[in-house]
Amino acid sequence: MAGRNKITDATAALFTDSVDRIPERFIRTDEVQAAGAVVGEDETFELPVVDMASLLDPKLSASETAKLGSACREWGFFQLTNHGVDEEAMQQIKDSVVEFFRSPLEAKNAVAVRGDAGIQGFGHQFSPASSDKLDWAECLLLFTQPVQDRNMDLWPATSPPTFRHALERYSVEIGDLTRRLLGFMAADLGVSPAALLGAFFVGDGAAKGQSVSMHHYPACGRRHRDKVVGIPPHTDTLGLTLLLQADDTPGLQVRRAGRWFPVRPLPGALVVNVGDVMEVLSNGAYGSALHRVVPHAERGRTTVAMFHDAYVDGVVAPLPELLRGGEATARYRAVGKVEYDAGSAETLAAGGRFLDSLKTM
Numbered sequence: 101m102a103g104r105n106k107i108t109d110a111t112a113a114l115f116t117d118s119v120d121r122i123p124e125r126f127i128r129t130d131e132v133q134a135a136g137a138v139v140g141e142d143e144t145f146e147l148p149v150v151d152m153a154s155l156l157d158p159k160l161s162a163s164e165t166a167k168l169g170s171a172c173r174e175w176g177f178f179q180l181t182n183h184g185v186d187e188e189a190m191q192q193i194k195d196s197v198v199e200f201f202r203s204p205l206e207a208k209n210a211v212a213v214r215g216d217a218g219i220q221g222f223g224h225q226f227s228p229a230s231s232d233k234l235d236w237a238e239c240l241l242l243f244t245q246p247v248q249d250r251n252m253d254l255w256p257a258t259s260p261p262t263f264r265h266a267l268e269r270y271s272v273e274i275g276d277l278t279r280r281l282l283g284f285m286a287a288d289l290g291v292s293p294a295a296l297l298g299a300f301f302v303g304d305g306a307a308k309g310q311s312v313s314m315h316h317y318p319a320c321g322r323r324h325r326d327k328v329v330g331i332p333p334h335t336d337t338l339g340l341t342l343l344l345q346a347d348d349t350p351g352l353q354v355r356r357a358g359r360w361f362p363v364r365p366l367p368g369a370l371v372v373n374v375g376d377v378m379e380v381l382s383n384g385a386y387g388s389a390l391h392r393v394v395p396h397a398e399r400g401r402t403t404v405a406m407f408h409d410a411y412v413d414g415v416v417a418p419l420p421e422l423l424r425g426g427e428a429t430a431r432y433r434a435v436g437k438v439e440y441d442a443g444s445a446e447t448l449a450a451g452g453r454f455l456d457s458l459k460t461m
């Protein structure tokens with residue numbers, strides 16, 4: 101089972117001071133090399149950019165929706181500009197998360213992962229049982245919606261004091277934005293908005309499942325670059341991910357056509373990516389892309405990844421509207437949500453993808 105380990109004093113010291121030698125558990129040179137080539141600094145390429153103001157503009161909406169659709173089909177990734185998330189709410193969450201990671205280890209470990217609280221809390225990202233390697237990163241993972249799923253014991257109360265309010269507010273903002281975005285995705289997929297929205301939200305508008313991973317990737321120094329990993333290559337197992345980058349440090353890379361494409365953060369934009377469940381819902385029209393994080397030699401990087409979960413009547417399966425009338429066959433077999441979650445966790449621990457086992461062709 102993929103576990104999340106607590107961060108020790110030794111690791112925290114490693115992350116704060118520039119050290120000459122790092123423990124074997126962080127050295128993954130072979131893995132980094134095997135992962136393949138990165139598109140160079142000097143090469144021009146454009147990761148898709150989608151503009152929410154254009155989506156909402158009656159004159160521009162149709163062409164921007166087509167752009168959104170092609171981004172989800174070709175890349176599974178795009179940067180979203182003019183997204184309309186309240187600027188003060190954005191600033192508050194950025195400041196609060198940066199401040200949390202700057203706190204002393206003792207304060208951060210007040211909300212550390214612990215056996216009885218499942219995967220939530222502060223610690224390392226998932227560590228596969230099949231390897232003893234650790235990521236060059238620290239992560240605070242929390243369930244944010246539905247509200248009754250929150251474990252407030254693991255929400256920082258004082259480090260910093262603004263944290264809880266900032267996350268609560270951001271959770272609502274991202275829920276609203278996800279809802280808006282899904283409306284345009286439904287138009288692109290040719291399904292009713294109610295069908296797609298109903299997979300993510302319950303009748304009264306609450307998210308079926310929203311969670312957040314806040315990441316800090318410390319600077320790794322020139323000497324350790326190409327040896328350490330921020331997050332190893334993976335796809336997101338839930339529905340849709342919206343990522344906020346609290347600074348302009350690069351690090352996120354997306355896999356396409358056998359190479360890694362660095363995301364060059366646009367000021368104020370959010371990065372959106374299609375998760376495995378969305379790939380299934382869309383019957384494979386949208387693709388969940390492999391991505392990873394590479395630590396920067398000189399600069400730390402802080403991000404807030406918010407995930408929305410989705411399913412229809414307790415089942416992860418292609419949207420019925422897409423299969424109606426026998427026009428298309430299901431490219432994924434239907435699987436109960438409980439089985440999906442258990443399967444994803446188990447396959448993740450083994451370094452695989454549960455999604456692959458659902459494919460029918």
Ligand SMILES: O=C(O)CCC(=O)C(=O)O
Binds near residue numbers: 403404
């Ligand atoms: O921090 C990032 O840029 C990406 C984080 C991520 O991929 C994840 O939390 O699943």
Ligand SMILES: [Fe+2]
Binds near residue numbers: 334335336391
């Ligand atoms: Fe991810």
